Amino acid sequence: MGTQGSERRSGQQHSGQQHSRRRRSLWVAALLILGLGGLALAAPPLTPGTYPGTTESAPVTVITTAPPSPIVSLTPEELAARVIPSIVTITSSAGFTTTAGTGIVLSPDGVVVTNHHVISGGSEITATSMSTGLVYDVEVLGYDSGQDLAVLRLAGASNLPSATVGTAENATRGDPVTAIGNAEGEGVPLPAPGVITNLGVTVNTRNSTDGSRNQLKGLIEVDADIRPGDSGGPLVNAAGELIGISSAGNAIADRTETSPAPQSYAIPIDTALPVVDQVLSGLSSETVRVGPTPILGVAVKDHRDAPPGAEVVAVSFDSPAEKAGLTKGTVITEFGGTPITTSADLNSAMSSRKPGDAIDVKWIDAQGQPAAGSLVLDEGPPR
Known part of the structure; x- marks a missing residue:
């Protein structure tokens, strides 16, 4: 266990996008979607690292009320500037295996939602804020493995920019969306634009680490190219509002004209928030583990x-x-x-x-x- 409330300056710069793309082929996807041409859930293994664990727990407050949407859609630059400060990159170490992913900040005091498979089995978990560059020890507050969701707390965090939470209830096919995450697992957040291609999709998944299988229901299907490391990151609409949590995709290192079209999946934020609320209430159930x-x-x-x-x-x-x-x-x-x-x-x-x-x-x-x-x-x- 690490020191309570510990945080360190991250040496990772945000200007390594070209380097990230060159190393794309190095990463191995952490989950395969069965029966859909080998779609891969994006949380790749990295070089093992050593970080302190987490200790403290404190009352937390989640902000779920979104401000009014802008009248016009944001430009790609405006959207990235709004969304990137509200995400964290996650590193989860288990023995000789280290997994990278993304998390979404829901409250200024460091409540974060991500995919369960990003932190599953992790004995040492840290998160780096894309707003401050600080590295935080992570406490796992609870999770629902069946819905691939986990709720975290960044030890000692305060005044963090939080996501503008929207809803997927009004989403329709053809709506423009953007997935943003820890692409390639190198701590460099990259946008992946696309459109919604289907709603209410069910997929069967297999974890390549332990072989466990899972079925995710009610997903948002998009043609955004969700990549290794994007798991747990935000899927936002044209106004920059959070409508989903990236969970799976058919990531390909170097797409060609003959490659299959991008096909990725996100958990609707409307599905995730009840799990967050249950975890924060402290009530475990058969599906939701708290503590x-x-x-x-x-x-x-x-x-x-x-x-x-x-x-x-x-x-x-x-x-x-x-x-x-x-x-x-x-x-x-x-x-x-x-x-x-x-x-x-x-x-x-x-x-x-x-x-x-x-x-x-x-x-x-x-x-x-x-x-x-x-x-x-x-x-x-x-x-």
Whole structure:
């Protein structure tokens, strides 16, 4: 954990756009959209870095009331000047893997919304303000992995420019939009203009890091070329109002005349704000995790034979599960007094728990014998 409220001057200059484009081919997309020609979610791995973690938490206030829209559309230069100061570039490190992404500032005291996949598994997360150049330690306030959303707080932040929040409810096909983010993961925000091509789209995704699959619904489809590092960044309308959060796209390093047309997706801001509000209210649910993430230290699958339960397929070294005596092949049948018949049951039972909770567990061991024990959940990275 890092020092509370710590911040450092960023040495990254914002004038490296040409260098960013030259290095575009170096990045690997972090998510693939299944069945759509290999569309890639833009949050590429970077060279691992070392940053302090996060510690403090304080009451926060989100500004969601947008000022009146300008009568005329903004020029590209005016739009960039309005939007870029309200974003942060994000670096999330997990062991030897580092992921880059973008976040949107929702309040002057540093509440930020981004994609869950940008920070998933991150043990050390920092954010650099495109307004001040300061680097902040990041606290993960909560997340909804199913909707690919995460709510962060920048430790010690104040007086940050925040996004002008609009709505996607009035969006229509053909509307001009612009995605802006940490293109190529080098800390250089670049606009990607386009138009809305579809609304209410459902896509299936696969995380290239851990192989997990997810289905995102109700997305805004655009022909803007969302690139590696843009994940979690703003999709704005012609007035510079935030209407979506970039989440996926078929990023190609060097497009040619034969390349497929840009096809990217954003989560409507109207979908994201209820998750933000729930996280800030402090109320966890089966889908929304608030506060630190507890870990048991097992990977499980449904046990198809009798008895039903969550079958352990892997156990982490020195984890609560290992200390309690759980091994590969164990079938968990009860967790904290709740019967477990599927792996989903175990995930649901974990959703209401927090690090430090003492849990009674019952299981059938690999030899078919019933067993029971107690364990204390550890704190782990967001998952």
